[in-house]
Amino acid sequence: MKVGIYPGSFDPVTKGHLDIIERSSKMIDKLIVAVLNNNSKSPLFSVEERVNMLREVTKGIDNVVVDSFSGLTVDYAQRNHANIIVRGLRAVTDFEYELQMAQTNRIMVNSIDTIFLTTSLQYAYLSSSIVKEVAVNNGDVSKFVPEYVVKKIQDKLNIS
């Protein structure tokens, strides 16, 4: 059984993330979308809220489960018998950081490989940070995040 993990901050999940989830879940038997519990960032949504949003927007995909983790991605992957890490590549600006992480992870655990999916063109510019910036300035984020997440952002920022 091929198990993959798609780790990230997902603060919040965007249509770009969902695109990667939908496409990569077709390539493997089980995909674990794993939200990093990172104390050093100050997120808009709690880990629990991010997990709940991801569960809601992926509920139609049978082989996807959503979880959270702390510590190293490779340790979490090993605990869950995953030997594939999935990451999306938007543009060349992502490449250096992603390569560094993939190489480091593979040196730490040789049996885990990272696969990169190029983000679909319509989401190539998209990031959770941009979504938050648009939202806090009262912009419409419905083109960028699933409808359910639009509502959660509005609730969080007290806007409608």
Ligand code: PNS
């Ligand atoms: O969505 P993000 O913030 O780009 O995701 C980054 C993430 C969570 C994949 C990365 O920060 C991560 O794996 N953090 C856990 C600690 C770790 O394993 N670091 C990799 C060693 S270089």
